[in-house]
Amino acid sequence: QLQLQESGPGLVKPSETLSLTCIVSGDSISNNSYFWGWIRQPPGKGLEWIGIILYSGITYYNPSLKSRVTISVDTSNNQFSLKLSSVTATDTAVYYCARFRRSYWWFGPWGQGTLVTVSS
């Protein structure tokens, strides 16, 4: 059964870089039918699409975050990562990782999510 698990610091200081990793089990991250992605949900707000990556390194990012986001993949360890630079309080959110079906555009399954708070 495919499972995804986010990990990383729960507290990041303003202007620093948020770093999260998603460990994938039950499927190979090199599966050509799927991208691997990040989504976030700020407190009291809706879902926001952050970006996705294919095992080959091809990426697509939300244009509003593109200048600050980097998603990378580590096929040897079956995991992928998110870096978001120059964070502010508005980046406080629950961050989810999920598998993204190529060409059909759906996320599933999702990780349980991890709360990241930006505060000094």
Add this chain to the structure above:
Amino acid sequence: QSVLTQPPSVSAAPGQKVTISCSGSSFNIGNNYVSWYQRLPGTAPRLLIYENNKRPSGIPDRFSGSKSGTSATLGITGLQTGDEADYYCGTWDSSLSAGVFGGGTKLTVL
């Protein structure tokens, strides 16, 4: 402001039917598959409907999806109190070369 437009809230009584709309454009819904997600309180979102109208295994047939032109609709019949959740539509936007979500709809089962 979301690229896809959903009503902020809907409500209905137990046992009744409700529909949730998701409106977009030719850049997104009009030319791409739509998916729907359910986020129960305190849990991660889960895939409810994919490729416009397909249900993953384990999702009851009380949930259905449809698409027409640049709009999509999620239908839920035989409402239960356990269906109270936030529902989101999602798709790909070809002009942005990125995925997009609707703003979400809060379902209340009265």
